[in-house]
Amino acid sequence: MLQADGVWFRHGRDRPWVLAGVDLAVGAGEVIGLCGPSGGGKSTLGRVLAGHLRPDRGRVTVDDAAPRPRRAAHPVQLVLQQPERAMDPRWTVRQVLAATGADDAAIAALDQRLVVPSRLDRFPHEISGGELQRVNLARALLARPRYLVADEISASLDAVTQARIWTLLLEHCREAAIGVLAISHDRPLLETVAGSVVDWTPSPVGETPA
Amino acid sequence: MTAVREVVAPTWFGDRRRRTLAWVGLSALVVLGVVVAGGPAADAAQTTSLTDRNLGPSAAHWFGTDRLGRDMLARTLAGLRLSLVVGVAAAVVSAGIALTLACLAAVFGGVVDRAVGWLVDLFLALPHLVLLILLAFALGGGTGAVVAAVALTHWPTLTRVLRGRAREVMSSDYVAISRQLGHGRGWIARRHLAGHLAGHFVVGTVLLFPHAILHEAALSFLGLGVDPGEPSIGILLAESMRYLTAGAWWLAVLPGLCLLVVVKLVDTIGSNARALLDPRSHHL
Amino acid sequence: MTALLEVRGLEVDFVQYERGLRRRTVHALTGMDLTVAAGEVVALVGASGAGKSLLAHAVLGLLPPNAVERGEVLLDGELLDAAGRRRHAGRGMTLLPQAVSFLDPVRPVGRQVRRSAELAGHPAPRRAAAEALARRGLGPEVLRRHPHELSGGMARRVLGAMATMSNPRVLLADEPTTGLPPADVRTTLGGFRAMADDGGAVVLITHELRAALDVADRVVICRDGRTVDVADPAGFSGDGAALAHPYTRALWQALPGNGFSVAEGV
Structure with a gap:
């Protein structure tokens, strides 16, 4: 169970609270959709769950323990909307994938629908958005996470590419019993891919922790 | 954008990038030529000939001679060589300091970052030349002291540039993801930071270099620089001052112009290298 | 009805340098066709990276200097080069840009x-x-x-x-609804419809096919730098059997709620 327990977060002392007492739970192998308008703090929650940001109050637990990823991949991996920002522009796709600690054999053994072998030695700006997003997903899967946070991963893709990447994601996560939190503004999409959809309400302005 | 690639054979005609490259190469060649020519000129620069005192430019002495009958062309070349050597040493040491501080600030953040920022502001707030003079004085003069003084005063601007760039890299999504994959600070500095800073570092170092040369000349001119026996450009200019009123204009004008040309050439190399190093620069 | 804006076979290449002197040409647009008449809203639909925004910038003559363009762009039936179109940019023809940036x-x-x-x-x-x-x-x-x-x-x-x-006669709206809540999307699109009904011509560039269908008179589908199909919005219903082009049909069928199916070979 990936669990957020009364999480509060703000980007600095004098800034408003972005997350105000958020509770959320994603079970192993479960797909939960988080639906809400953009700019409402959904992405911040994703980053807190994945350990990019530390909550100011409350806690995030993975299988009832606080994750301590010293020198090991975090059990919650994050796939972001813009894959080109999530990869060092100076690295080839192969280097990006190898940064997970995967060896050449593991990279070669990847699902070819995720990463086309002929693209391995290209730079991120040389391949299309859909392909790049699949590389992004492949990297997250190579880190062998227990949970995956997919933050608007198909927001800038066309419908065919969107359907393709979600089909792949769901297939791989089901196989490895990875729990998924799907974040999007697109309700029809979430209703299609997720077992249940949670509505996100942005935290009211001026709220403070008790 | 479709990822269709086709490599086109570049033509010399109308190819700005090639022209830039040729220009950089030519500049580098001239600067190198000065350094090489300065070596053999060192002897001639110190040879006095009292029969040829204070001659104007002529076929035998292109830049004229000084009060001791020494050939000014030889002295200028030897002086430029000395200036270039001091400039390179100072620029490299200075850039090294800048890189170290910027990386420390970016990798450790927090207190270290604030301390570096404070130090940069402090050094930028102090008047440059005064600091330079004090340092050169404190270090006891001589070539070594000049290198040290110039190196210790020129790092702040480059540090600021590198720190900004390093900060940008460290706050990017790809560094956040590398952290999440369990990689430590050292790994991120090596694998992400080094590549992104390399270009800025090289260009910054080259651009520091003209500054260093000019400040070396200034210090020597003021008598705090290299040993007065050595013919550095600053010393040539300082000596020439006394003879300007007597009409010996060539003593100051020609070495001064040479210094200007060399500084301009190095500056050209630096600013064009920036455009060439950026793999996706559109306009060059 | 005469076309206010007509684009015929527009191609755009970018000349770029890789490290050193290796020069390469990126074919960004490989054949774009678009016609908008007064009183029309035409939706230009495609994935990001398909060249939609680039088309808008090219039409307005706003491409960077390393771009090479071929093809014809007619404004009010008059053939104009990039410089000529730039003179109309901001007056007869404006761009509603994508981002706050x-x-x-x-x-x-x-x-x-x-x-x-x-x-x-x-x-x-x-x-x-x-x-x-x-x-x-x-x-x-x-x-x-x-x-x-x-x-x-x-x-x-x-x-x-x-x-x-x-009061432009041609408005090129680049992803005007991305990230807006549904109510705002409707208001924005309604505004475009009203503009067209007043005699303007609107090119609605978007990747959200469903939202565009409500207001568009025609839907132009583009993919990998070329326009592949011009479809009637009425055809986007049911299982999309009325759609002639296989890619258009695949796009429709891949929408969540329409089966979310991935057709092979498109």
């Missing part, structure tokens, strides 16, 4: 809107700016704010006010 981050919004009113030739730019914002439900306090102090929806409305200041 098109606003100057260090100048207050009011000054920027006023500037576009000035350029559009309004006699009293200050009043015109305030009125244009008021028509979009933004009070005078917005004039003093800086772009980073606006919410996404407010920034869109400011950009919209600036783009329509000169």
Whole structure:
């Protein structure tokens, strides 16, 4: 169970609270959709769950323990909307994938629908958005996470590419019993891919922790 | 954008990038030529000939001679060589300091970052030349002291540039993801930071270099620089001052112009290298 | 009905350098066709990276100097080169840009809107700016704010006010609804419909096929830098059997709610 327990977060002392007492739970192998308008703090929650940001109050637990990823991949991996920002522009796709600690054999053994072998030695700006997003997903899967946070991963893709990447994601996560939190503004999409959809309400302005 | 690639054979005609490259190469060649020519000129620069005192430019002495009958062309070349050597040493040491501080600030953040920022502001707030003079004085003069003084005063601007760039890299999504994959600070500095800073570092170092040369000349001119026996450009200019009123204009004008040309050439190399190093620069 | 804007076989290449002297050509657009008549809203639908925004920039003559373009662009039946089109940009033909980053981050919004009113030739730019914002439900306090102090929806409305200041005959709206809540999407698109009904021509660039169907007279599908199909919005219903082109049909069928199916071979 990936669990957020009364999480509060703000980007600095004098800034408003972005997350105000958020509770959320994603079970192993479960797909939960988080639906809400953009700019409402959904992405911040994703980053807190994945350990990019530390909550100011409350806690995030993975299988009832606080994750301590010293020198090991975090059990919650994050796939972001813009894959080109999530990869060092100076690295080839192969280097990006190898940064997970995967060896050449593991990279070669990847699902070819995720990463086309002929693209391995290209730079991120040389391949299309859909392909790049699949590389992004492949990297997250190579880190062998227990949970995956997919933050608007198909927001800038066309419908065919969107359907393709979600089909792949769901297939791989089901196989490895990875729990998924799907974040999007697109309700029809979430209703299609997720077992249940949670509505996100942005935290009211001026709220403070008790 | 479709990822269709086709490599086109570049033509010399109308190819700005090639022209830039040729220009950089030519500049580098001239600067190198000065350094090489300065070596053999060192002897001639110190040879006095009292029969040829204070001659104007002529076929035998292109830049004229000084009060001791020494050939000014030889002295200028030897002086430029000395200036270039001091400039390179100072620029490299200075850039090294800048890189170290910027990386420390970016990798450790927090207190270290604030301390570096404070130090940069402090050094930028102090008047440059005064600091330079004090340092050169404190270090006891001589070539070594000049290198040290110039190196210790020129790092702040480059540090600021590198720190900004390093900060940008460290706050990017790809560094956040590398952290999440369990990689430590050292790994991120090596694998992400080094590549992104390399270009800025090289260009910054080259651009520091003209500054260093000019400040070396200034210090020597003021008598705090290299040993007065050595013919550095600053010393040539300082000596020439006394003879300007007597009409010996060539003593100051020609070495001064040479210094200007060399500084301009190095500056050209630096600013064009920036455009060439950026793999996706559109306009060059 | 004559076309206000017509694009025929537009191709755009970019000449780029890789490290060192290796030069390469990136074929960004490989054949774009588009026709918009007065009173029409034409939706240009495709994935990001398919070249939609680039088409808008090319039509306005705003491409960077390393771009090479071929093909024809006609405005009001008159064949214009890039420089000629740039003269019309901002007057007869305007771009509603995609992102807040098109606003100057260090100048207050009011000054920027006023500037576009000035350029559009309004006699009293200050009043015109305030009125244009008021028509979009933004009070005078917005004039003093800086772009980073606006919410996404407010920034869109400011950009919209600036783009329509000169009452353009052709409006190219680049992803005007991305990230907006459904109610705002409807208002924005309704505004375009009204503009077209007043005799303007609107090119609605979007990747959200479903939203575009409500207002568009025609849907142009583009993919990998070329337009592949022009479809009638009425055809997008049921299982899409009325759609002739296989890619258009695949797009429709892949939508969540329409089966979310991945057709092979398209």
